[in-house]
Amino acid sequence: MKKFNKNLISVVVLAIFLQLVTPLLAFAKSGNNSLIINTNYNDEDSKKEIVVDYVDYWKIPDEKTEDLKDPQSQLDFVNLYKEKTNEEISKDLGEMKSSNKSEENNGMYFATIEGLEKGAYLLRYRSNDQSKLYIPFLALIDENTENPLIIYPKKAPDELTLTKRDKNSNEVLKDVGFEVVNEKGETLTFEKIKDDQGKEKLTYKKDGEIKEIFTDEKGQIKIYGLEEKVKFKETKPLKGYESQVGKESELAQTGSIEMLNEKDNPENHFSFQKIDGTNNNPLEKAVFKVQEKTKDGYKDMEENGKVYTLTSEKNGEFKTKNLPYGDYRLIETKAPQGYVPELESINFTISENSHTKKIKVKNYKPTTPGPNGGNNRLSKRVDAMAKTGDATIYLILLIGLVMIGCGVKFVRAKE
Numbered sequence: 001m002k003k004f005n006k007n008l009i010s011v012v013v014l015a016i017f018l019q020l021v022t023p024l025l026a027f028a029k030s031g032n033n034s035l036i037i038n039t040n041y042n043d044e045d046s047k048k049e050i051v052v053d054y055v056d057y058w059k060i061p062d063e064k065t066e067d068l069k070d071p072q073s074q075l076d077f078v079n080l081y082k083e084k085t086n087e088e089i090s091k092d093l094g095e096m097k098s099s100n101k102s103e104e105n106n107g108m109y110f111a112t113i114e115g116l117e118k119g120a121y122l123l124r125y126r127s128n129d130q131s132k133l134y135i136p137f138l139a140l141i142d143e144n145t146e147n148p149l150i151i152y153p154k155k156a157p158d159e160l161t162l163t164k165r166d167k168n169s170n171e172v173l174k175d176v177g178f179e180v181v182n183e184k185g186e187t188l189t190f191e192k193i194k195d196d197q198g199k200e201k202l203t204y205k206k207d208g209e210i211k212e213i214f215t216d217e218k219g220q221i222k223i224y225g226l227e228e229k230v231k232f233k234e235t236k237p238l239k240g241y242e243s244q245v246g247k248e249s250e251l252a253q254t255g256s257i258e259m260l261n262e263k264d265n266p267e268n269h270f271s272f273q274k275i276d277g278t279n280n281n282p283l284e285k286a287v288f289k290v291q292e293k294t295k296d297g298y299k300d301m302e303e304n305g306k307v308y309t310l311t312s313e314k315n316g317e318f319k320t321k322n323l324p325y326g327d328y329r330l331i332e333t334k335a336p337q338g339y340v341p342e343l344e345s346i347n348f349t350i351s352e353n354s355h356t357k358k359i360k361v362k363n364y365k366p367t368t369p370g371p372n373g374g375n376n377r378l379s380k381r382v383d384a385m386a387k388t389g390d391a392t393i394y395l396i397l398l399i400g401l402v403m404i405g406c407g408v409k410f411v412r413a414k415e
Contacts, residue, residue, distance in 0.1 A: 033116040033141050034148035039102040039125065040109040052125040052134075053101055055111045056086060058093040060120040068120055068140065078136050079227075081122060083205060093122060110150075118142055123153070133225075160254055162221045162232050167260040168268055168325045169352060172219025176261075177212050177236030182228050183251065187211060190223060212236070229253045240264060267355035270328075270348045271319040274312035274336070277362035282316025286363065287334035288346075290320060293327035301328075309333070323350045330361070339363035 039052040060068075067073050081089050090096045099111035118141050125134035137153040164173045180188045189208035192200040202213060204225040212235055213221050221232070229251040237244040240263045249257045274283040290308045291298040301308040303321075310318045310330070320328075327349050335341040346361055348354070 032147075033118070033145065035099075035113040035116065035121075035123075035139055036148050036150045037099065037111045037113070037123065038108060038150075038152045039111050051102060051109045052111070052127070054126040055099040055113065055123050056096050056126050057099070057113060057121050057123040057139075058089055058096055059117070060093055060122055062119065064093070065120040068138070074138055078122075078138060079206075081136050083133060089122070098126070112148075116141060118145075123151075125153070135227075160223050160226055160230070160252055161256045162215070162249065163256065163258045164215045164219045165258065165260055167262040168350075170325070172215075173238055173241075173261060174215050174217055174219055176215045176219075176234065176238060176241075178214070178221060178232045179212055179235050180223065180230050181233050181248075182230050188226075188230060226253050232257065232259065234259075237261070268322040268325065268350050269320045270323075270350060270354050271317065271358040272310075272312075272330070272346070273358060273360050274316040274318070275360055275362055276339075277364045282312075282314070283336040283339065283363055284312050284314045284316060285334075286312040286332060286336050286339075286361070288318075288330040288332050291329050291331060291345075292323075293329070298329060312336075320350075325350050325352075332361075335363055339365055 043050045099113045102109040102111045121139045124136040190210040191205040191208040193203045232249040234247045243264045274286040290301045312318045330346040332342045
């Protein structure tokens with residue numbers, strides 16, 4: 001009887017033990033780990049704050065987690081799934097589950113996933129915009145993982161903009177062809193994907209069909225979804241810019257890049273002819289200095305450390321070198337022998353069609369009536385000085401008057 005009682009007590013104790021332990025085992029199997037994922041960010045296109053409502057996730061089968069030991073292998077794993085649909089991922093990894101709906105907390109939004117077992121999970125923001133396939137991210141949970149684990153994932157694909165301009169005119173250049181290459185020299189490919197407003201966006205896609213891309217009406221190319229720094233390599237320049245083939249931009253992954261082109265044989269010059277003001281005969285050996293208009297006024301241009309000058313040839317003609325677009329003027333520093341220098345500046349502008357224009361600059365001999373009625377060299381010089389605001393003549397007159405006054409006073413004192 002005592003033996004029966006002992007057996008009965010053992011059975012009861014075992015039953016109680018199993019009843020207590022079984023739920024704990026089940027609880028341990030289901031897990032008690034939690035993830036808290038930040039789900040709000042500022043969209044670069046709309047400049048508005050975006051809040052993602054849900055985070056979808058898949059538990060990665062144990063046999064697929066063996067190689068997720070270092071950051072590079074984890075990045076490679078994510079890249080395998082970043083362009084796949086939910087259905088394609090589920091076919092490979094199993095059932096897709098979703099987080100609780102995002103909730104606001106101190107101005108930020110977070111989605112919560114609870115009851116996770118130890119293991120590896122692939123997660124991705126839920127998106128209805130196929131032009132913004134959010135980049136997946138991993139969560140690895142083991143005995144050392146903080147619980148709950150807070151994650152700030154990489155947000156929507158970033159945008160990189162190239163603008164192509166003419167170096168001299170600053171005008172944008174459309175229909176210029178480029179390839180996009182990474183630091184290894186590999187050419188990237190793209191696909192046009194429509195966003196939720198029906199706008200096509202050139203988005204990076206491995207094994208995409210678009211390899212060569214062209215600047216639009218604004219001289220721009222916008223690309224999305226880059227994972228690394230890239231540079232634009234010119235493949236099809238415009239007519240007149242053929243030497244730009246192969247030219248590369250700086251490296252960048254987001255933001256803006258500007259590339260400037262200069263024509264192979266630019267004609268950014270201006271022509272002049274020096275002539276006699278009475279008979280239009282050409283005059284040689286007239287010397288001019290060139291001044292450039294700046295924000296602080298006109299300043300002498302320099303070439304090889306000296307003031308940039310031009311000299312008329314036997315036919316009276318001379319022209320500037322190729323100059324950047326802008327406003328300039330000539331100042332005559334030496335007239336042809338026997339002629340009065342032209343003291344008025346000759347203004348001109350370098351633009352797209354400036355090479356088709358010519359200005360005739362006249363000189364007059366001292367004894368020849370000038371255009372303003374002067375009949376000798378002195379009258380023309382005085383008249384020109386007055387026009388240009390030259391203070392020299394006024395200073396001479398003032399000194400003369402002072403000397404006359406002093407002379408009169410001296411004579412009167414002597415008397």
